[in-house]
Amino acid sequence: MHGLLKKLLLVPVAMVVVGMATGVAPAAAAEKLALGVCQSTAPGPAKFAQAMWRGAELVVNEANDKGGIAGRKLELVGMNIGKNDPSLARQSMQKAIGVDKIVSLLCWGSNVMLANNPLLDEHKVLGYTMSLSARVPQESKYVQQLELITTVVVRPIAEYVKRQLPQVKKVGVLYIDYEFGYEMVKACEAEFGKRGIAVVAKASHPIAPPDLRAQFTKLMEANPDAIYIANIGGGEMVMSIRTARELGFKGLLLTHTGADAPEIFSLSVAEKDLLFVAHVVRDDAPAALKDLVTTQHGYASSGYDFAWINRMLMTEVAKEGKVIAGETLLAKLRTLRAVRTPATDYEFLPDGTTLRSVAVVDIRQGKRHHLQTFSPADLK
Numbered sequence: 587m588h589g590l591l592k593k594l595l596l597v598p599v600a601m602v603v604v605g606m607a608t609g610v611a612p613a614a615a616a617e618k619l620a621l622g623v624c625q626s627t628a629p630g631p632a633k634f635a636q637a638m639w640r641g642a643e644l645v646v647n648e649a650n651d652k653g654g655i656a657g658r659k660l661e662l663v664g665m666n667i668g669k670n671d672p673s674l675a676r677q678s679m680q681k682a683i684g685v686d687k688i689v690s691l692l693c694w695g696s697n698v699m700l701a702n703n704p705l706l707d708e709h710k711v712l713g714y715t716m717s718l719s720a721r722v723p724q725e726s727k728y729v730q731q732l733e734l735i736t737t738v739v740v741r742p743i744a745e746y747v748k749r750q751l752p753q754v755k756k757v758g759v760l761y762i763d764y765e766f767g768y769e770m771v772k773a774c775e776a777e778f779g780k781r782g783i784a785v786v787a788k789a790s791h792p793i794a795p796p797d798l799r800a801q802f803t804k805l806m807e808a809n810p811d812a813i814y815i816a817n818i819g820g821g822e823m824v825m826s827i828r829t830a831r832e833l834g835f836k837g838l839l840l841t842h843t844g845a846d847a848p849e850i851f852s853l854s855v856a857e858k859d860l861l862f863v864a865h866v867v868r869d870d871a872p873a874a875l876k877d878l879v880t881t882q883h884g885y886a887s888s889g890y891d892f893a894w895i896n897r898m899l900m901t902e903v904a905k906e907g908k909v910i911a912g913e914t915l916l917a918k919l920r921t922l923r924a925v926r927t928p929a930t931d932y933e934f935l936p937d938g939t940t941l942r943s944v945a946v947v948d949i950r951q952g953k954r955h956h957l958q959t960f961s962p963a964d965l966k
Contacts, residue, residue: 618661619654619910621646621896622682622691622711623889624698628669628794630818631694633847637882638692638716638889639664644874645893655897656904662893663688669793670818672701683709689912690714692732692892696722696765703729712912712919714892716885718842719766723938728912730919731940732888734863734965736766736773738941739842740814742863742960744777746946747812747840750957754812754838758787758805760798760826761816770816770842786810795822798829812838815845824849831855843944846884846954856949864954866943871929880953887929894927895919924962933962941965 623639626632639662646660654660663686665678675698682688683705691706693699694716703726706713714732715722718739723729733739747754759774761767767790775785787808789801805813813835815826823845830839838859845862867879867887878886899915908914919925925932933941941962947954 618659619900620661620663620682620686620688621893622663622665622679622686622688622693623892624667624675624678624691624693624695625664626667626669630822630844631670633849634844634883634885637878637884637886638892640878640882641875641886641889641891642692642893644872644878644890645897649893649897655900655910658910660893660897661686665691665693667693667695667698670695670698672698676702676705679705683711689910690892690896690915692716692889694733696769699729700725700765706912710912712896712916714895716888717766719769720939721765721769726938728916730916730934730938732892732942733843733940734942734944735939736769737776738939738965739863739944740770740773740777741965742944742946742958743814743840743842743861744774744781744783745960746861746958747778747838748781748783751838754783756784756786756808756810756812757840758789758808758810758813759785759816760801760805760813761788761790762818762822763790763792766818767816770814774814774816791817791822793818795825798822798825799833802826802829802833802835806833806835810837812840815839815841818844823847824853827853827856827860843884846879846947848881848883851949851952851954853949857951859948861946861948861957863944864947864956866930866945866959868929875929891927891929891932894929895925895932898925931962 626635650659663682665682667675690712692714696717696719699715699717699722706728713729716733718736720735757778761771787805789804841862843863846864865884865887875890899918900910903910903914930943943961945959946957
């Protein structure tokens with residue numbers, strides 16, 4: 587087990603024991619400005635969760651080296667959610683809110699967020715989510731997307747295929763069997779359908795499937811020109827790409843930001859006819875961040891932006907003489923609406939959804955290769 591996850595499993599007990607013995611742990615935590623970042627034990631999510639943590643660390647360390655926010659240091663708090671387990675996530679969030687006094691958190695997992703949105707609303711904690719589910723912000727007053735929702739994340743791929751690859755007329759969809767997957771199927775039907783490209787087959791799989799041969803066999807029977815892989819990344823994404831090629835599928839493979847990872851780049855079978863959406867990281871972004879994006883996962887930039895945006899909001903709120911809390915941070919964010927971080931551009935909408943700069947990319951010589959960039963304005 588990774589060292590950070592070991593700490594996550596041990597910290598709650600230790601904190602409670604110290605608090606009971608001395609009565610100072612909660613007060614000490616309150617002196618800092620705590621930001622929660624979900625962590626996972628699932629093979630795929632564990633990798634991008636670690637990347638987000640390390641991206642956030644870059645901002646936290648820099649801020650603290652400069653004295654913090656209004657004399658208060660920033661602190662990252664890890665929240666173990668296991669394999670996207672809503673019950674375990676609730677325990678971790680309760681501890682992070684009640685003991686560590688987080689004012690904001692970064693998490694994902696449609697099932698995790700939907701089950702625990704009421705907890706964020708009750709305690710007025712500003713939640714940023716990497717879940718693509720449109721339902722997540724709809725069902726919480728305090729959740730803001732940091733990722734694109736399902737329909738919008740499919741839009742760049744569908745538009746690129748329509749304009750640049752007119753030979754693609756039929757698409758199959760492989761999707762994970764829960765909320766996120768269901769929404770992705772609808773998004774594919776909507777976005778490809780608007781452009782005259784038909785979804786001709788669909789096949790689902792459970793979390794952490796042992797094999798995907800049956801699903802791809804079913805999809806290939808419909809003779810699609812392309813297959814959209816709508817799962818959660820990591821091992822499933824690698825398995826999907828390999829299985830499709832091993833079974834002889836020679837068409838185009840399409841997917842979302844979950845593919846933006848070194849283990850995908852290193853696949854020789856991914857060098858041809860794999861298109862995915864990637865978060866844009868500008869050329870003048872911090873070198874340490876660009877290195878994390880290349881070596882860890884594209885989601886490192888989201889961890890960085892989560893901490894950077896919170897730091898910026900906290901600074902502004904403090905200047906205005908207001909209490910730094912989830913409620914004041916969210917109000918300031920939606921007042922600003924357009925935010926440009928050192929990495930990319932965002933537009934935060936009042937309904938909790940968000941637009942951000944992304945690109946359609948393929949893989950060439952083990953690296954992602956940008957084909958077309960889409961700004962927040964382009965995605966409207």
